[in-house]
Amino acid sequence: MRYSKLLIPTLREEPVEAEVVSHRLMIRAGMIRKVAAGIYTYLPLGLRVIRKVEQIVREEMNRAGAQELLMPMVQPAELWQETGRWGEYGKELLRLKDRGEREFCLGPTHEEVITDLIRGEIKSYRNLPQILYQIQTKFRDEIRPRFGLMRGREFLMKDAYSFDRDEQAAKASYDKMSKAYHRIFERCGLKFQPVEAESGVIGGTYSQEFMVLAETGEDSLVACDSCGFAANVEKTQGKTCPRCRGRLITHRGIEVGHVFMLGTKYSEAMKATFLDHNGKEALSVMGCYGIGIGRTAAAAIEQNHDTKGIIWPLPLAPYQAHLIPVNEQSERVMITSELIYGTLSNLGMEVLIDDRSERPGVKFNDADLIGIPYQILVGEKNLADGRVELKERRTGKITKVTTEEVIDLVKKLVLPDARPDES
RNA sequence: CGGGGUGUAGCGCAGCCUGGUAGCGCACCUGCCUUGGGCGCAGGGGGUCCCCGGUUCAAAUCCGGGCACCCCGACCA
Numbered sequence: 001m002r003y004s005k006l007l008i009p010t011l012r013e014e015p016v017e018a019e020v021v022s023h024r025l026m027i028r029a030g031m032i033r034k035v036a037a038g039i040y041t042y043l044p045l046g047l048r049v050i051r052k053v054e055q056i057v058r059e060e061m062n063r064a065g066a067q068e069l070l071m072p073m074v075q076p077a078e079l080w081q082e083t084g085r086w087g088e089y090g091k092e093l094l095r096l097k098d099r100g101e102r103e104f105c106l107g108p109t110h111e112e113v114i115t116d117l118i119r120g121e122i123k124s125y126r127n128l129p130q131i132l133y134q135i136q137t138k139f140r141d142e143i144r145p146r147f148g149l150m151r152g153r154e155f156l157m158k159d160a161y162s163f164d165r166d167e168q169a170a171k172a173s174y175d176k177m178s179k180a181y182h183r184i185f186e187r188c189g190l191k192f193q194p195v196e197a198e199s200g201v202i203g204g205t206y207s208q209e210f211m212v213l214a215e216t217g218e219d220s221l222v223a224c225d226s227c228g229f230a231a232n233v234e235k236t237q238g239k240t241c242p243r244c245r246g247r248l249i250t251h252r253g254i255e256v257g258h259v260f261m262l263g264t265k266y267s268e269a270m271k272a273t274f275l276d277h278n279g280k281e282a283l284s285v286m287g288c289y290g291i292g293i294g295r296t297a298a299a300a301i302e303q304n305h306d307t308k309g310i311i312w313p314l315p316l317a318p319y320q321a322h323l324i325p326v327n328e329q330s331e332r333v334m335i336t337s338e339l340i341y342g343t344l345s346n347l348g349m350e351v352l353i354d355d356r357s358e359r360p361g362v363k364f365n366d367a368d369l370i371g372i373p374y375q376i377l378v379g380e381k382n383l384a385d386g387r388v389e390l391k392e393r394r395t396g397k398i399t400k401v402t403t404e405e406v407i408d409l410v411k412k413l414v415l416p417d418a419r420p421d422e423s
Numbered sequence: 424c425g426g427g428g429u430g431u432a433g434c435g436c437a438g439c440c441u442g443g444u445a446g447c448g449c450a451c452c453u454g455c456c457u458u459g460g461g462c463g464c465a466g467g468g469g470g471u472c473c474c475c476g477g478u479u480c481a482a483a484u485c486c487g488g489g490c491a492c493c494c495c496g497a498c499c500a
Binding site: 009011012013014015016017019034036037090091092108109138140142143144146151155156157158159209210218254255256257258290291292293294295296326327328329330357358359360361362363364365366368377379380381382 | 424433434435449450457458459460461462491492493494495496497498499500
């Protein structure tokens with residue numbers, strides 16, 4: 001894509017409202033803009049990153065045998081009254097009435113809706129297990145939204161729900177999802193730690209949180225230095241590991257995913273039953289599994305940035321290569337740039353070419369801020385020797401090579417991770 | 424929801440105490456100039472001073488009420 005045609009409103013100055021680095025950098029890099037407290041517009045660059053996260057999540061959910069569906073954001077009060085959560089959920093549940101004075105809420109989660117679906121459609125053990133997921137906008141009227149996409153009121157979440165014939169089968173679904181989560185966060189290029197956790201308002205028997213390790217994280221977790229046990233702080237008292245009595249070390253983290261064994265809490269309340277192989281009525285055993293999409297993107301920035309800006313892990317980068325003609329008035333620079341741009345694009349790469357009529361310093365600084373992992377600099381200076389520069393954003397390392405070589409190099413660096421361009 | 428703070432141009436702020444022509448930097452537009460790290464010169468556009476009410480000859484400024492947003496504490500992907 002051509003920079004001059006894109007809406008990427010970068011800012012030189014620090015937005016004062018933003019406290020944490022991911023929030024600041026997302027605003028400065030022109031990825032998001034605030035509409036109201038905890039409610040944001042994703043600009044083109046931000047949306048591309050969101051789509052990258054979504055796509056990885058989608059691929060791994062599908063690989064694990066989950067099926068994608070899409071449920072409504074507006075949900076009728078009746079379903080919530082059935083489980084008793086209309087009364088329990090409190091002010092975080094944003095309630096509204098339609099023109100006929102019927103009560104609804106904006107969905108903060110979808111156990112009621114999915115259980116309603118399944119009880120109507122699944123009547124036999126032969127149709128179990130079912131794992132269904134969606135990537136959808138949630139609304140939780142948080143007491144105090146903050147930190148940009150890290151804790152918004154409106155946010156994108158992948159939520160999955162499993163239905164099984166018994167505890168044992170449910171555990172298998174749970175393990176499948178847990179394994180998928182490991183793959184997802186690995187593929188996103190994040191350092192993370194699964195921890196044992198409480199199950200909170202969602203209810204259920206046990207749960208695991210997936211924490212991205214970052215100093216600025218809102219959550220604390222403890223990890224054993226000898227046996228690998230890890231838990232969130234509420235779950236563990238004491239300084240010694242409950243498993244092996246080793247030493248527990250505290251870390252900060254950002255909760256990006258959560259897997260729950262729900263048991264029969266919802267199937268019982270909503271009478272989601274099926275006939276087992278003896279023809280006897282039985283309750284579905286459920287699990288639910290969330291991933292904060294925007295929060296994952298924000299966590300990636302918390303973990304990958306420097307004083308100049310964002311350093312995207314390649315799989316989440318809005319573009320894979322950032323081509324900078326240093327002086328767009330030089331014919332030679334432009335011819336070489338266009339050649340590289342065309343060739344890389346034809347190879348299926350996502351290339352951003354900065355064709356703006358800006359001074360070099362502006363382009364360099366914007367490039368470092370936006371944080372695309374590979375920059376290709378084309379300027380008179382090196383072109384005199386028939387060379388261009390390949391700069392790695394993370395290390396700042398510059399390699400001077402010929403045009404043919406840079407195409408070959410970037411191809412090798414980028415294509416093993418290349419995904420089809422969804423836009 | 425409690426405590427603290429802010430609301431003036433797209434962004435960052437000054438002006439408010441002591442009422443009297445609404446300002447500065449960045450960004451934006453035009454022209455010239457410049458092109459390897461956020462150039463330079465000249466000209467220019469842009470404001471319900473958060474909203475409602477009050478005091479006053481006169482309110483961004485003083486008073487009352489409301490709203491929004493930010494920060495600190497208990498819940499959550």
